[in-house]
Amino acid sequence: MLNTFFAVLRRDLLLAWRGRADVLVTLAFFVIVVCLFPFGVGAEPNQLRAIAPGVLWVAALLACLLSLHRLFAQDHVDGTLEQLLLSSEPAVLWVLAKVLAFWLTTGLPVVLVAPGLALLLDLEQGALPTLALSLALGTPILALLGAVGAALTLGVRGGGMLLALLILPLFVPVLIFGAGAVEAEASGTGAAAHLLLLGGGLAGALALAPLACAAALRISTD
Amino acid sequence: MNSSQRGFRIFRFAAPQVFYPLAGRLAPWFAAAAVALTLVGLWLGFVVAPTDATQGEVYRVIFIHVPAAWMSMFIYLVMAFWSAVGLVMNTRLSFVMSQALAPTGAIFCFVALWTGALWGKPTWGAYWVWDARLTSQLLLLFLYFGFIALTRAIEDPRRADRAGAIIALVGAVNVPIIYFSVKWWNTLHQGASVSLTKAPSMATTMLAGMLVMAFAAWAYTLAVTLWRVRPMILERERHTEWVGEVLEREGGRK
Amino acid sequence: MQWESWSQFWHMGGAAVFVWGSYAVTFGLVVLELVLVAQRRKETLKRLLRWRRALGKDGSGRQSAPLESEQ
Numbered sequence: 385m386l387n388t389f390f391a392v393l394r395r396d397l398l399l400a401w402r403g404r405a406d407v408l409v410t411l412a413f414f415v416i417v418v419c420l421f422p423f424g425v426g427a428e429p430n431q432l433r434a435i436a437p438g439v440l441w442v443a444a445l446l447a448c449l450l451s452l453h454r455l456f457a458q459d460h461v462d463g464t465l466e467q468l469l470l471s472s473e474p475a476v477l478w479v480l481a482k483v484l485a486f487w488l489t490t491g492l493p494v495v496l497v498a499p500g501l502a503l504l505l506d507l508e509q510g511a512l513p514t515l516a517l518s519l520a521l522g523t524p525i526l527a528l529l530g531a532v533g534a535a536l537t538l539g540v541r542g543g544g545m546l547l548a549l550l551i552l553p554l555f556v557p558v559l560i561f562g563a564g565a566v567e568a569e570a571s572g573t574g575a576a577a578h579l580l581l582l583g584g585g586l587a588g589a590l591a592l593a594p595l596a597c598a599a600a601l602r603i604s605t606d
Numbered sequence: 607m608n609s610s611q612r613g614f615r616i617f618r619f620a621a622p623q624v625f626y627p628l629a630g631r632l633a634p635w636f637a638a639a640a641v642a643l644t645l646v647g648l649w650l651g652f653v654v655a656p657t658d659a660t661q662g663e664v665y666r667v668i669f670i671h672v673p674a675a676w677m678s679m680f681i682y683l684v685m686a687f688w689s690a691v692g693l694v695m696n697t698r699l700s701f702v703m704s705q706a707l708a709p710t711g712a713i714f715c716f717v718a719l720w721t722g723a724l725w726g727k728p729t730w731g732a733y734w735v736w737d738a739r740l741t742s743q744l745l746l747l748f749l750y751f752g753f754i755a756l757t758r759a760i761e762d763p764r765r766a767d768r769a770g771a772i773i774a775l776v777g778a779v780n781v782p783i784i785y786f787s788v789k790w791w792n793t794l795h796q797g798a799s800v801s802l803t804k805a806p807s808m809a810t811t812m813l814a815g816m817l818v819m820a821f822a823a824w825a826y827t828l829a830v831t832l833w834r835v836r837p838m839i840l841e842r843e844r845h846t847e848w849v850g851e852v853l854e855r856e857g858g859r860k
Numbered sequence: 861m862q863w864e865s866w867s868q869f870w871h872m873g874g875a876a877v878f879v880w881g882s883y884a885v886t887f888g889l890v891v892l893e894l895v896l897v898a899q900r901r902k903e904t905l906k907r908l909l910r911w912r913r914a915l916g917k918d919g920s921g922r923q924s925a926p927l928e929s930e931q
Contacts, residue, residue: 532776536769540759549755550773553748554780557787564791585783596776599693603768652869657862663873667882674886713889721882728878826890833897837904844908853909 385477392468392478396485399458406454411493414447418501429506436505437515437566441559444494444519445526449552451490452530453544455482456601460538466605475598483524483531483594491523507570514569514579521582522562528593529554535600558585620697622839623848629832629839636829643822650815658812667725668812673820675718677827678746679781681711685753686778689771698842701767704774705757706835710827712750718743738789745784749777763842 400407421439425431459465459482468478498519499512507515533551537543565578651669658665685704692700722740723733734740756773760766843849863869872879 529776532772536756536773537759540756542759546752546755546759549748550752553745553752553784554776556745557780557783560787560791592779596772600769600772603765603772606765606768653862655862657873662875664875664878666872666879670882670886710893713893717886717889720885724878724882728875830893830897833901837901840908841904844911849908850912853905853912856905 385473388471388473389477389481392481393485396482397488400485400489406451407489407493410447410451410490411497413450414443414494415497415501417443417446419504421505432505433507433570436502436507437511437563437570439505440498440502440507440515440566441519441522441563444498444523445552445555445559447494448490448523448526448530449548449555451486452527452534452547452551455486455531455534456538460605465601469602469605475601476594479531479594479597479601480590483527483597486531487524487527491519491527494523495519507566511566511570514575515566517579518562518565518575518582521579521586522558525558525582525586525589526555528589528597529558531597532593532600535597535604538601538604558582561585620699622699622843623846625699626836626839626852629836633829633832636825636832640822640825640829643818643825647815647819647822650811650818655811655815656809661729664725664728665812667721669815669819671718671721671725672816673823674714674721675743676820677823678711678715678718678743678750681707681714681827682746682749682774682781683778685711686774689774692767693771693775698767699839701771702835702838702842703831705767705770706831706838707827708750708754708757709834710830712747712754714823714827715743715747715750719747736792738785738792741788741792742781742785745788746781749781753777 418439421435422432425435456465459468469475495516499516502512502515503509530547530551533547533554536550537547540546561578561582565575565582568578569575647669651666655666657663685707688700688704688707691697692704719740722743726735727733753770753774757766757770760769840849840852870876870880
């Protein structure tokens with residue numbers, strides 16, 4: 385069983401490596417969105433510092449959203465998805481592998497780049513580890529929830545916009561606790577509660593989302 | 607699927623050819639009840655209920671605001687319930703029910719937001735505050751939009767049914783999480799801002815008017831949902847002989 | 861009775877815009893919903909009837925029902 389998990393993971397990572405331009409585009413999108421904000425709200429450092437956690441988190445969320453359609457689309461077109469669904473392996477397992485591969489290629493780069501960008505927005509340096517940690521805990525939840533939406537909108541006309549409408553409301557709690565953690569750390573109240581809640585959310589999403597996603601994939605390929 | 611369930615009596619009503627005429631017979635009664643209850647509720651609300659000591663007359667918005675807010679949440683739960691029933695029991699009628707409920711739920715959700723805004727302006731001085739309840743209500747409206755958009759965008763009805771059911775269930779699991787998170791966020795950000803708690807002593811006539819209006823909203827929801835579900839059933843069952851007879855009877859009339 | 865005259869009733873103690881704005885939009889939406897539902901029903905009946913008549917020409921309509929049961 386674990387063999388399937390690692391086989392799918394390896395395959396998806398390999399495919400992502402071959403199409404690494406896509407991954408870089410997602411990352412560039414994240415960077416550009418964050419850099420737009422000073423032009424919009426002004427370069428006053430105090431103001432930038434105040435909005436930095438929210439801006440970074442919203443940008444991370446949008447970057448995740450925009451790349452989500454890639455998660456199953458290719459496999460759907462070339463029939464891999466149907467093969468996987470027909471196989472005797474539990475769907476939850478390879479769904480998890482695919483989501484993990486997706487996160488490693490889109491979430492992880494964002495986590496790594498975000499602290500550098502935070503410096504541009506003059507975020508306090510003491511809050512940088514919290515920023516990275518909150519993104520590391522939060523972006524997998526976005527990927528897991530987004531996977532359910534991506535599975536449901538597979539091959540549907542106008543799927544991209546529909547996907548946004550479906551899952552953005554579900555992203556709100558992650559945004560609240562993620563951005564809240566950074567803000568709490570920066571203001572000195574401590575981010576422990578926020579991070580614990582994010583961790584709890586991740587555990588819950590890990591348990592439930594793959595099931596929902598597997599069911600959604602079955603429905604969409606029927 | 608259907609034939610295996612014929613043994614249970616209750617599932618007799620789940621058969622479309624039984625449910626279709628039943629819905630047609632029941633809907634006018636619920637509509638009449640809705641009209642009667644609305645008239646009684648408005649009479650209680652505008653004639654019997656006294657002027658509020660602190661808010662003056664503007665509180666009379668409560669007679670639609672609170673029932674609409676209750677209804678919008680309750681309808682989402684019912685949609686999730688029918689979705690779960692549909693996925694577990696494989697009854698097509700349950701999916702159709704949840705899709706017929708969604709527009710009414712979205713309308714109530716919007717009404718709750720709209721009346722809340724108009725009530726908020728004179729009482730707190732702002733049409734909108736980012737309060738936990740208001741914000742969750744707004745997100746609930748987005749969940750309704752998502753469900754409706756998804757079920758409309760998918761052309762194959764089988765797939766639309768099931769996909770809609772999944773997103774309704776995912777949404778239902780998330781509603782408490784959203785509410786909790788927004789409340790948490792709200793207490794951190796706004797501290798002591800406006801207090802939304804109602805005046806502690808609400809006159810019984812006010813409460814009575816609100817409850818009667820809530821029942822009116824129930825009856826209205828039942829009536830309009832049954833009316834909406836009927837053509838949906840015909841559409842799904844158009845290949846059957848009984849729908850042919852219904853079409854000849856009802857469609858030829860016009 | 862809370863009101864001494866109709867004009868006082870419509871005035872709503874100065875909150876007329878807010879109270880009547882709420883009720884007007886609510887009842888407007890209810891009426892709109894009912895109209896849309898009625899329209900949808902009419903449109904569905906018409907379309908399905910046309911669909912059925914078109915099928916009937918192909919010989920799979922009502923006239924052929926006895927034929928099918930003979931088989």
